[in-house]
Amino acid sequence: MSFHRHELPNGLEIIAELNPRAYSTALGFFVRAGSRDETEAVSGVSHFLEHMAFKGNDRFTPDDVNRIFDELGAQYNAATSEEMTLYYAAILPEYLPKTFELLANLLTPALRTEDFDTEKQVILEEIGMYDDMPAFAILEKAMESHFAGHPLCQSVLGSVGTVSALTVDQMRAYFKDRYRAGNILLAAAGNIDWQQLVELAEKHCGSWAAGRPDRAIAEAQPQANKLLLQKDLKQQHVVQMAPAPSATDTLRFAADIVSVVVGDDSGSRLYWDLVDPGIVESADLTYSDYEGSGVWSTYLCSNPDTASENLARIAEIYNDVNRSSITFEELEQARNKVASRIVLSGERPMGRLSSLGGNWMYRKEYRTIEDDLADLRAVSLEDVRELLDKYPLGQTTVAGIGPLTEL
CATH class of the missing domain: 3.30.830.10 (Metalloenzyme, LuxS/M16 peptidase-like)
Incomplete structure (x- = not known):
């Protein structure tokens, strides 16, 4: 196995662990955007934005996104945590070009108002589902209480109140700030052609806006x-x-x-x-x-x-x-x-x-x-x-x- 690193002019970092003996390829975009990067007014926006990424853009419709991933036999998904949002796919190596194009396009969503309004109801239903799970609900409350006054106190899902009040313009502003090339890592592992991966990144990600927003990382000082x-x-x-x-x-x-x-x-x-x-x-x-x-x-x-x-x-x-x-x-x-x-x-x-x-x-x-x-x-x-x-x-x-x- 060998490790490679490259950085595009706009600041996007690319890393890969190449294993020519592997039968599959895994790649993912790690975005340094999670609930700790939100203000109380937009609590839940990182997770909501993850959902909106699958609503497509001018290149791919929502149906295209799911249909093409399925046609390629990809195992794909996304996940949001307190500190990052990950978009990933595991595929057969020969399908890297199309998978890469599709995955990269998830990070440039259209963020249409009609999609936003529809998906908001999905998010609210998800919040309700987890509120009915006592173990999850009390963990959320414990995090909020333990990290009170610290960025880690923010809920990943947000609340019914914050998500209901969130506007599409607030999401667009958050996206513009956090989804910049310098705040994103492209990682890949498995059977990969390194040069092909870099060329795909240059083609599909080279025009992304540069920059890397700040993040407060002082150690929390919880009180009993x-x-x-x-x-x-x-x-x-x-x-x-x-x-x-x-x-x-x-x-x-x-x-x-x-x-x-x-x-x-x-x-x-x-x-x-x-x-x-x-x-x-x-x-x-x-x-x-x-x-x-x-x-x-x-x-x-x-x-x-x-x-x-x-x-x-x-x-x-x-x-x-x-x-x-x-x-x-x-x-x-x-x-x-x-x-x-x-x-x-x-x-x-x-x-x-x-x-x-x-x-x-x-x-x-x-x-x-x-x-x-x-x-x-x-x-x-x-x-x-x-x-x-x-x-x-x-x-x-x-x-x-x-x-x-x-x-």
Whole structure:
């Protein structure tokens, strides 16, 4: 495998990991535009804009977009998060030219008023659907509360109020600001002709407007708070959050290990102590890293009558880990789990695309599977101790939804 990088005059970066032995090609446009880049007045616009990209432009109609992707046998989609919007496709190598043209055209949507008005109703229905999912709804509220006053507090979907009030002119202004060439990364992995990829980018992306907007990335300083939403549910759902390493912090490797040891969905301390005995429906710990900030997220779903008792059990487990760390045996087991996930994901170009684009977007670095495995093997108990001293497991933010009025 070989790595290549090129930059167009307008600032569009192109990176690729070439693997001539692969049977497929994956490519994606990573746009540095997510909910953290929005103001409260346009909350939800990044995700809404992702939907509008599939409404076509003067070159392709909405029907063309879906029909041609299907004719090519592409696996394609888009996704919006707090920090980026990704448009991607996995294809057979011979269909790269047409797929590239179609994918690039998604990033120059017409943003017609009639399409905007129609798709707004789709977005509102989507918000309603997720509002009916307690686990998702309380995670959104926990993020809003934990990152209050910080850009990461913004909801990816937005709210019924903000999306209803959003105008097409506001979306056009946001698009003009965030969808500039210097704010976009083109990444590709698998069986690719590098020169052909560069020529396609020059042809279809060379006229894109140059520039790269600023982004505030100061580390969040969350304050202790608790939020309870009463709802007639059979179970109590609770999310707890605490600060964790950012996407550029070297302690992120140790944080991945700790999240697996303590809160993985199988074989972790929370699993054996709470889930396996049938005490709770679900209990897990996840680690999420962002530009400038990171977060430990604990999720509990249990019988309301035992929710407070279960939260106390989780606190005991966390206190023990913060005080005594993890064992060498736990470290080794977690290494094996994470290593398997890295390798299994990396065996497909689509899996490599995600890693390739993420590493470059956050750290401007190319990392092979071997690099990831080497850093994983290098994590020591001393690193874990340093991590827990700086970012202990805890409950800075507590958010719950269910029948309880207090926890």
